[in-house]
Amino acid sequence: MTRHPGGLFTRRQKQDFSGWNTLRVGMLITIVGALSVAGICAQQQSPKQNNNAPPVAIAVAPVNGTTPSSTPQVSTSQNEIVPIAEAATGNGIDYHGGPLMLTTHNVYFIWYGNWNGNSATTLLPQFMQNLSNSPYFSINTTYEDASNPVKNLGSSVGMSTQTFDVYSQGSALTDTSVRNIVSGAMSRGALPVDANGIYFVLTSKDVSETSPTNPPTHFCTDFCGWHTHASLFGADIKYAFVGDSTQCPNAPTGQPACATLNTTMSPNGNLGADAMVSVLAHELDETVTDPDLNAWYRNVVNGGENGDLCAWNFGPTFTTANGAQANITLAGVNYLVQQDWLNDGGGRCTMASTGNVFFYASAHDQYYGCHGMATGSTTDCNNITDSNDRLICQAVAQHSQTPCSTPVTDRNLQLSCFGIAFAPNFPSNCRDITNPQMQSFCYGVSSGGSPSTPNCSTVADPDARALCNGMALHDTSQCSSISNANDRQFCLGVAGHDGSQCSTISSCPNPSAQAACLDGGGTWNWSTCSCTMPVVCDPADQQACINSGGIWNSSDCTCSNSGCGTQIICEQSPGGPNPAAQLKSRDILQSLAAQ
Numbered sequence: 240m241t242r243h244p245g246g247l248f249t250r251r252q253k254q255d256f257s258g259w260n261t262l263r264v265g266m267l268i269t270i271v272g273a274l275s276v277a278g279i280c281a282q283q284q285s286p287k288q289n290n291n292a293p294p295v296a297i298a299v300a301p302v303n304g305t306t307p308s309s310t311p312q313v314s315t316s317q318n319e320i321v322p323i324a325e326a327a328t329g330n331g332i333d334y335h336g337g338p339l340m341l342t343t344h345n346v347y348f349i350w351y352g353n354w355n356g357n358s359a360t361t362l363l364p365q366f367m368q369n370l371s372n373s374p375y376f377s378i379n380t381t382y383e384d385a386s387n388p389v390k391n392l393g394s395s396v397g398m399s400t401q402t403f404d405v406y407s408q409g410s411a412l413t414d415t416s417v418r419n420i421v422s423g424a425m426s427r428g429a430l431p432v433d434a435n436g437i438y439f440v441l442t443s444k445d446v447s448e449t450s451p452t453n454p455p456t457h458f459c460t461d462f463c464g465w466h467t468h469a470s471l472f473g474a475d476i477k478y479a480f481v482g483d484s485t486q487c488p489n490a491p492t493g494q495p496a497c498a499t500l501n502t503t504m505s506p507n508g509n510l511g512a513d514a515m516v517s518v519l520a521h522e523l524d525e526t527v528t529d530p531d532l533n534a535w536y537r538n539v540v541n542g543g544e545n546g547d548l549c550a551w552n553f554g555p556t557f558t559t560a561n562g563a564q565a566n567i568t569l570a571g572v573n574y575l576v577q578q579d580w581l582n583d584g585g586g587r588c589t590m591a592s593t594g595n596v597f598f599y600a601s602a603h604d605q606y607y608g609c610h611g612m613a614t615g616s617t618t619d620c621n622n623i624t625d626s627n628d629r630l631i632c633q634a635v636a637q638h639s640q641t642p643c644s645t646p647v648t649d650r651n652l653q654l655s656c657f658g659i660a661f662a663p664n665f666p667s668n669c670r671d672i673t674n675p676q677m678q679s680f681c682y683g684v685s686s687g688g689s690p691s692t693p694n695c696s697t698v699a700d701p702d703a704r705a706l707c708n709g710m711a712l713h714d715t716s717q718c719s720s721i722s723n724a725n726d727r728q729f730c731l732g733v734a735g736h737d738g739s740q741c742s743t744i745s746s747c748p749n750p751s752a753q754a755a756c757l758d759g760g761g762t763w764n765w766s767t768c769s770c771t772m773p774v775v776c777d778p779a780d781q782q783a784c785i786n787s788g789g790i791w792n793s794s795d796c797t798c799s800n801s802g803c804g805t806q807i808i809c810e811q812s813p814g815g816p817n818p819a820a821q822l823k824s825r826d827i828l829q830s831l832a833a834q
């Protein structure tokens with residue numbers, strides 16, 4: 240991407256991060272006293288401004304239409320305080336030790352300004368309700384925290400109380416006034432003080448919002464929403480700002496807009512509300528996985544919460560009856576929602592958790608998983624890089640729940656491991672899985688095709704459903720609908736207990752070369768797509784070495800000459816080469832003579 244000089248974003252280039260089509264603006268605010276602003280990264284803290292007050296950082300939903308440079312730019316003006324308890328997962332997002340909102344997600348709406356006659360007041364609560372236990376929100380179940388290793392983030396969302404606020408803070412809001420709107424709703428009893436709550440301040444199209452960064456940043460020109468937390472009435476309150484995007488729907492090319500793909504028509508005919516849906520999802524995904532801004536975000540690139548990593552990335556879309564673009568249907572209603580970051584299998588943006596337990600980070604792991612489970616070979620399983628995937632492979636290969644014990648670090652995967660280790664299996668282990676898609680997959684495979692529900696038929700993703708049915712019924716005909724060749728071969732191999740189906744699972748241009756190499760006993764280099772066959776020495780060289788009294792090394796076809804001129808002399812010399820080597824030489828000579 241090229242950066243357009245001048246224009247709205249000239250002064251914000253240091254806050255423009257690329258690699259991602261995003262603009263993230265973070266800031267630090269001391270809770271007590273005047274706002275103190277520093278930095279560009281929500282997780283950065285300037286020591287100069289660390290005046291004993293806890294930092295509050297704000298992660299902002301980016302405005303679409305920015306033109307970030309091709310090189311990540313990170314401010315050098317701030318000293319970064321690296322949080323403790325960092326853990327890299329290998330999934331492109333890292334854990335920083337803070338808590339998550341694990342089980343209870345109570346959403347509160349504060350409709351601010353004038354929402355009279357606007358269908359948003361119906362559309363947005365309905366969206367929140369439809370999000371609960373959806374394949375989309377279940378993506379967040381791939382996140383967990385350090386508080387309790389047996390918990391995983393739950394996929395339910397509860398649309399709780401809503402209230403209206405008619406301009407109590409005027410129509411030109413600051414970050415402070417947004418917080419006042421939240422605390423005001425609590426102090427007048429309109430909303431409860433709920434540490435499990437996520438409070439959204441939803442502003443009507445005539446309301447502006449300005450963050451006191453240097454320079455200040457604005458709703459619609461710099462961001463579309465943000466989330467943060469504050470201590471209010473003794474509780475850690477998580478809240479977010481999302482403005483009505485009709486304030487900025489039709490921006491010229493390269494300039495910001497908070498509605499994208501749907502600047503003239505939107506799925507539900509309400510341009511502002513339909514665009515707010517995506518920003519709501521962005522901030523909700525971020526709030527549950529990084530509520531206090533010290534849990535899940537990518538280390539190396541600023542703005543790396545799960546929502547940021549997929550900002551304005553919608554994936555495949557379809558055209559709705561009214562001509563708008565949408566990418567998800569929840570309870571029969573179409574929406575256009577940005578993707579969310581899956582914290583599994585190497586990480587990626589996606590619209591749905593497939594629930595597939597056998598989701599591998601690489602073709603390498605998938606190849607060995609397929610072989611291991613198809614043939615019952617734990618030796619193959621041992622080649623899997625990801626430890627959770629390795630243990631599940633061992634459990635299924637051995638038909639044993641033993642490998643599923645404590646080392647499996649993801650609770651949903653662990654429960655799945657217990658459930659699918661052998662089938663049919665009393666599927667009580669599947670009961671506590673917090674991802675409904677993975678739960679259905681677990682019930683399906685572990686029940687061995689029993690018709691009770693949930694089972695494979697309730698797995699939403701068609702490829703995961705096919706694998707589930709294939710494994711449950713040991714029926715390879717189920718696999719044929721899977722379009723990805725590796726996933727299809729995996730299904731054929733595991734469902735049919737046929738390791739030969741696994742051999743073409745590859746990330747290389749020529750899977751048959753890989754298959755030939757591995758089948759021939761060679762060593763395949765998965766990164767260079769090249770084969771190293773076992774060393775085969777020239778028998779004449781070996782014989783010449785033996786004849787000279789040397790010691791033959793068949794691993795590299797070299798001869799270590801002991802200095803003995805002949806075999807006979809060596810045999811008679813007490814200081815000669817080791818007796819075993821000589822014995823072997825003599826035996827070979829005798830057998831050759833016999834021919």
Ligand SMILES: [Zn+2]
Nearest residue numbers: 299300546547
């Ligand atoms: Zn964000």
